[in-house]
Amino acid sequence: xxxxxxxxxxxxxxxxxxxxxxxxxxxxxxxxxxxxxxxxxxxxxxxxxxxxxxxxxxxxxxxxxxxxxxxxxxxxxxxxxxxxxxxxxxxxxxxxxxxxxxxxxxxxxxxxxxxxxxxxxxxxxxxxxxxxxxxxxxxxxxxxxxxxxxxxxxxxxxxxxxxxxxxxxxxxxxxxxxxxxxxxxxxxxxxxxxxxxxxxxxxxxxxxxxxxxxxxxxxxxxxxxxxxxxxxxxxxxxxxxxxxxxxxxxxxxxxxxxxxxxxxxxxxxxxxxxxxxxxxxxxxxxxxxxxxxxxxxxxxxxxxxxxxxxxxxxxxxxxxxxxxxxxxxxxxxxxxxxxxxxxxxxxxxxxxxxxxxxxxxxxxxxxxxxxxxxxxxxxxxxxxxxxxxxxxxxxxxxxxxxxxxxxxxxxxxxxxxxxxxxxxxxxxxxxxxxxxxxxxxxxxxxxxxxxxxxxxxxxxxxxxxxxxxxxxxxxxxxxxxxxx
Amino acid sequence: xxxxxxxxxxxxxxxxxxxxxxxxxxxxxxxxxxxxxxxxxxxxxxxxxxxxxxxxxxxxxxxxxxxxxxxxxxxxxxxxxxxxxxxxxxxxxxx
Numbered sequence: 001x002x003x004x005x006x007x008x009x010x011x012x013x014x015x016x017x018x019x020x021x022x023x024x025x026x027x028x029x030x031x032x033x034x035x036x037x038x039x040x041x042x043x044x045x046x047x048x049x050x051x052x053x054x055x056x057x058x059x060x061x062x063x064x065x066x067x068x069x070x071x072x073x074x075x076x077x078x079x080x081x082x083x084x085x086x087x088x089x090x091x092x093x094x095x096x097x098x099x100x101x102x103x104x105x106x107x108x109x110x111x112x113x114x115x116x117x118x119x120x121x122x123x124x125x126x127x128x129x130x131x132x133x134x135x136x137x138x139x140x141x142x143x144x145x146x147x148x149x150x151x152x153x154x155x156x157x158x159x160x161x162x163x164x165x166x167x168x169x170x171x172x173x174x175x176x177x178x179x180x181x182x183x184x185x186x187x188x189x190x191x192x193x194x195x196x197x198x199x200x201x202x203x204x205x206x207x208x209x210x211x212x213x214x215x216x217x218x219x220x221x222x223x224x225x226x227x228x229x230x231x232x233x234x235x236x237x238x239x240x241x242x243x244x245x246x247x248x249x250x251x252x253x254x255x256x257x258x259x260x261x262x263x264x265x266x267x268x269x270x271x272x273x274x275x276x277x278x279x280x281x282x283x284x285x286x287x288x289x290x291x292x293x294x295x296x297x298x299x300x301x302x303x304x305x306x307x308x309x310x311x312x313x314x315x316x317x318x319x320x321x322x323x324x325x326x327x328x329x330x331x332x333x334x335x336x337x338x339x340x341x342x343x344x345x346x347x348x349x350x351x352x353x354x355x356x357x358x359x360x361x362x363x364x365x366x367x368x369x370x371x372x373x374x375x376x377x378x379x380x381x382x383x384x385x386x387x388x389x390x391x392x393x394x395x396x397x398x399x400x401x402x403x404x405x406x407x408x409x410x411x412x413x414x415x416x417x418x419x420x421x422x423x424x425x426x427x428x429x430x431x432x433x434x435x436x437x438x439x440x441x442x443x444x445x446x447x448x449x450x451x452x453x454x455x456x457x458x459x460x461x462x463x464x465x466x467x468x469x470x471x472x473x474x475x476x477x478x479x480x481x482x483x484x
Numbered sequence: 485x486x487x488x489x490x491x492x493x494x495x496x497x498x499x500x501x502x503x504x505x506x507x508x509x510x511x512x513x514x515x516x517x518x519x520x521x522x523x524x525x526x527x528x529x530x531x532x533x534x535x536x537x538x539x540x541x542x543x544x545x546x547x548x549x550x551x552x553x554x555x556x557x558x559x560x561x562x563x564x565x566x567x568x569x570x571x572x573x574x575x576x577x578x579x
Contacts, residue, residue: 017549024552033570034561038553042560054549075537082500084574097537132571133578140578141571269498274537279544 001239002203005231006211007160007196011173013152013183014127014191015058021126021150022049022092022278029189037129037144043087048277051076055150056281058182059099059124060291062152065176065298066119068103070288076124076278079270084142085129093153095272098123099281100152105176106300107168108318117169118157125151152182158197158208163227167220170194175299175322185323186361187218194223198230199244209234210244214258217251226251230258302327310340319348325362329369336373339380346372350393367396375403387464388412416467418474421458424466425474428457429482440483447483451475487516 020027023040040047063070075097078090100122108114129144154173160166174192177183185192199211214230217223229251234244249258297305303321306312312320320330326347334343351372355362375392378384384392384407395406407413415421429436432454439450451472458471492511496503503511557570566573 019547019549019551019553024547024550026551026553032557034557034572035555035570036553037560038556039560044560050547051544052549053546056546080498084572084577131577133576135571136568136573138576139566139568139573140576141569142574143571271498276538278538279540279542280537282543 003200003231003235003238004203004205005161005163005227006158006199006201006208007162007166007227008158008211009156009160009166009169009197010195011154011156011170012127012193012195013062013154013173013177013185015055015150015152015182016184016191017052017054017058017150019052020148021052021055021124023148025148027149029191031145033141033143034145037147041087041144041148043089049092049275051278051281052150055124056099056283057291058150058180059122059152060283060288061180061182061295062122062154062177063100063103064288064292064295065180066100066103066105066122068119068122069101070283071097071099071101071281072283073097074099074124074281076275076281077272078275079125079272081270083128083131084140085131085144085147087129087144087147091126091128092275092278093125093272094123096274097280105169105172107165107172109164109168112314115159115165117159117165117172120155120157122152122154125153127151152177163224163231166196166227167224170223171220171322172299175324179296179299179302179324181296181324187220190216190218193218196223196227196230198227198234200231200234200238209238210246212244212247212249212258214249214251215261219253222251222253225253225256226258229256233258296324306330310334310344312340312344316344316348320344323362329362329365332369333373333376336370337376337380339376342376342379343373346376346393350390354393354397366398366400367393371396371402378403378407382414382416382467383407384412384414385464385468387468388414391464412465414467415462415465416470418470421462421466421470421474422478424458424461425454425471425478428454428461429478432457436479436482439479444483447479451479454479487512487519491515 017027019025020041023038025038025041026036028036040049060070074094076092077095079093079095080090082089098121102121103119104116105119106114106116127146127149129142129147132141132143135141156169160169174185177192178185183191187193194217196214196217197211198214199209201207201209212230212234214226217226230249237244248261250261251258299321303317306317306321307314321327330343330347333347334340337343351365351367354360355365372393375389375396379386379389391410392403392406392412395401395410396403401409435450435453439447442450454475455468455471458466458475459468489508489512492503492508492515495515561567561572564572
């Protein structure tokens with residue numbers, strides 16, 4: 001039977017506010033446990049929440065960016081459950097009147113097709129603390145630094161049909177929140193995480209199958225793998241005559257599989273009700289217009305600009321425009337080198353490769369955009385070849401320095417002096433009788449291919465520093481002269 | 485609307501309340517009568533009335549996004565039943 005997956009995603013984006021959503025405690029990452037948890041976060045008796053205006057503004061920005069209805073009136077509700085890292089016994093969230101209503105994003109797949117994915121809603125809520133189960137025998141340690149950190153939960157429609165579409169959607173949302181500057185998007189630190197609702201049904205069937213929810217996946221690659229694995233697991237189950245149980249699952253990156261979490265008892269009985277400690281949030285058109293007029297450039301607009309201004313291909317523009325930091329880096333390199341295509345190739349090629357290999361975010365790249373731009377200038381003016389540039393880049397990455405300093409210190413300057421190249425070419429030809437004979441014996445139209453051997457020898461003799469164009473020309477001239 | 489014994493047990497469990505077996509019939513009756521009262525109010529036509537999220541006719545005030553709280557861990561943990569290495573300690577919640 002042919003199966004179809006139905007996927008809906010819930011993304012939690014941590015808002016980049018200085019203080020918490022309902023208290024004046026800091027949200028900075030990595031502090032000593034419980035040093036950023038105040039009386040409000042600990043739910044001590046007599047404390048009351050006061051809503052953070054920046055959290056509201058951030059949510060409205062997101063709503064405008066996905067062309068959504070903004071809730072002129074939104075209300076906080078209490079979602080009740082007991083867990084030690086939730087001191088109040090409820091999470092303050094928004095169920096009935098979320099700040100952001102129905103919106104949408106367009107995703108582009110690798111083959112260039114686009115698809116619109118609906119966003120059901122996005123609402124504000126507070127994060128819980130952290131439980132540490134393994135450090136103390138028989139006890140659980142609780143760190144409440146994260147308790148009360150503002151989150152925007154973004155809920156998609158079940159419009160997604162494959163793991164690849166899911167990743168494209170998550171990347172798009174990631175690009176939007178980072179471009180807006182409302183979330184740092186750091187998945188490793190948990191600032192941006194994703195719950196995946198997955199079900200399958202026979203292709204053509206209207207009705208949805210039973211879904212599972214895989215929680216807190218924190219990398220794009222893991223999202224794709226977790227969903228693929230979960231689809232496969234469900235198909236196997238159904239084809240073996242079993243049935244899918246509605247449950248929460250955890251993705252184990254080491255084993256690359258999802259497994260059932262101990263089911264939260266009465267998991268769906270949260271008994272939501274409006275939070276009596278918080279009043280309705282009312283915003284008017286003026287408030288929204290001020291934010292709308294101040295929105296930064298969004299990924300779609302940036303992509304169009306990259307294609308227009310820099311002449312980038314659709315694919316290159318999409319890759320480079322997505323993340324704000326990457327886009328800024330690219331633009332700096334493009335301006336410094338005055339060659340957008342070369343800049344695009346290096347940023348998407350060598351630089352991205354090194355960042356991936358070293359698991360480094362672009363903002364922490366050891367090679368700055370100015371450094372890279374400076375090196376591209378030296379490729380363009382023929383000081384170094386593209387091949388030597390890779391060596392320069394390696395040195396830059398590991399040891400720092402400008403391209404000029406490295407080229408000078410390592411003696412990598414390209415030999416463009418025709419006289420010097422001619423001398424080396426003569427030596428190479430003199431030592432390669434056999435290949436010269438073959439060259440002479442070959443049909444003239446096949447000789448071009450045979451230059452490769454001689455090129456290689458000249459490059460070897462010059463340590464790769466000879467200008468390839470010049471070498472080619474001289475070789476051809478000298479060899480063809482021998483054939484006459 | 486009448487609740488039965490299992491409803492009361494479930495509500496008590498959700499609220500993490502330990503209740504006396506013998507008192508369950510009493511709770512069942514009391515809670516049922518609250519629901520009866522709600523049912524009685526359901527008879528009122530509220531179709532023209534906007535739902536109210538709060539009994540105060542007021543709007544949420546906003547706070548500037550500033551860090552105003554300092555580290556008070558020592559004081560706050562001095563009133564906790566158990567704390568170690570900066571962490572609040574609770575009985576293990578996962579096997």
